[in-house]
Amino acid sequence: MENIPIEAINTKDRRFCISYPLHDNHLLASIEKIGIIEPIILLKVTPYIVISGFKRLEAAITFNHSHIPSLIQNIPEQQAFLYAIHNNITRGFNLVEKAIAFERMFHFNLPTPEVTEVITMLGIKSSEKIFKNLMAIANGEKALKDFIVVHNISMKNVEALLRFEPEERRSLISILSSLHFTDSSLREILELLSLMKVKKDVIDFNLIDHAKTMDEIRNILKRKIYPKLTSLEKRLQSIHKECSLHPNMDIKVDPFFEKEYIDIWIRARKEKEVHDAINKLMDLLKQGYIGSILELSKH
């Protein structure tokens, strides 16, 4: 191990860098307190090129260190790249890092057995579609990469995000970044937006840019894309309201108004509660409310 002057390192050359993002608050705090314990790995060329340890180097620069503990390796580029992967493998890679590593393998022209080994090591599913998505992430804009990492976006949702143009993605990410969402709620919103794009040719982001929750976005988009379904839902809500059902009763309708039947639900602890519920149902039948609910699935 040697203490190398930072000015002897080409800090701009990131050909072996697979870390994303480079800024790491935990690491910064640790280095500020204790300093750099683990040496970085440098390729023996003039000036030196970093093989592994980009985050530590960033931290050293941030804290104005003049030197950094380093291990110097005199190896071919392909091997240096494999070093970079192996040196980071135990910490685990996020999706963007996997994508960068995947894209670089082709840049360094790794032989097929090494490619296969790295793909397995990174836990990448061997599929043409996944490979295509990884390449797109690696070459994607910073906002997309940050969004994927910060929100731990699944590959399925990344694929849905990649359907949009970079400009659309930017607007979308800026709206979604401040909201709380789950994998499935994000998938639903992305599906609705993709559909809106195909149906209407453009996505009107003004519709949703003031929304406070994912539910609000979903409702706005649904009204636009599924006006008939939304109007049936509204009608059902209004009938439900008029029915003023007791909390121990419910009339359940298929969410897509597809099933021919409705489910009537009663919870009772005493005979009287059953009696009351049946009386209530009889009243609703007489007043035509149940008939109206059944009609929603037909017309």
Next chain:
Amino acid sequence: MNFQNINFVESKGAIVRNCPGTKHHICCGYKTIDVVEGCILSCSYCILHAYLNSAGIKIHRDISYILSQVDSLIASETKHILRFGTGELSDSLALDRKYGLNKPIIEYFGNKKQALFELKSKWAYIDHLIPYLNPYTIISFSLAPQKIIDSEEKRTSPLYKRLRTLKKAQDAGCFVGLHFDPVIIYDGFEKDYKYLIDDISRFLDLKRVIWISLGLLRFPPKLFNHYIDTGRKKLLYGEFIRGEDGKYRYIKNERIKVLKMLYRLLKKKEKSLFIYFCMERQDVWKEVTGLHLTDSEALIELFDDRIKTLYGRTL
């Protein structure tokens, strides 16, 4: 036409199968003969984009093996008149001129005289089959407004050729089948379907149309993404919901509206037409036709009645 990815495969296992139908919907009990798996026509909406994994087309050439399976099914059926077809996993006619796959099957059914064989296609060429056609072969075409053919069925025969070929089949003594499937909702579709039905009634003897199927566009979730990725604006025009079988389909009240319109237009042309719905729900049947079908068996019985009406005791 590109014949590059066509492979002849050894026939193993069941090539003749029950049409898979779909859960919670009324299905017609069709039997499929999967001589060819895959299709060169590659229509944009085709369900094969989701079902068949391999890019190539497989052809089973061991026709005697296949016919032995057909034979066993006919022999074991005691209740219904079986209907077989090769148009489930492929187009029945698109490769036939080159590979002559249908001739022995047509001859088999002509000799057997106990079941019907349907060639379902969008490829309007039957001249090579005319000498072998017999009343037990049904020539059927999928029909759609030319606007849909132009945008979604680009490699298929135009409408007028399909109608002309159907006429040719009727002239050769065959009954013909018409399949409005998938019916696609788009801006102005009602008018186009009305003109289509007008054209059909001008070209064909509607009394010699054995059956007409109506089926609105439906597709598995995998195809939804395919439509999005390929920007199929027409296909995604309507409002889709997920049916009980997991497939996307138009919202039910829209399906009822469209089916009612088509049913009325067709019946207005010829009252005796036998019209059935592919993969529809009981209540849709009731609402559109007034028929109360409790299950798929009830529809199969309607087919039996229809066939008996047209063929009398010859089948």
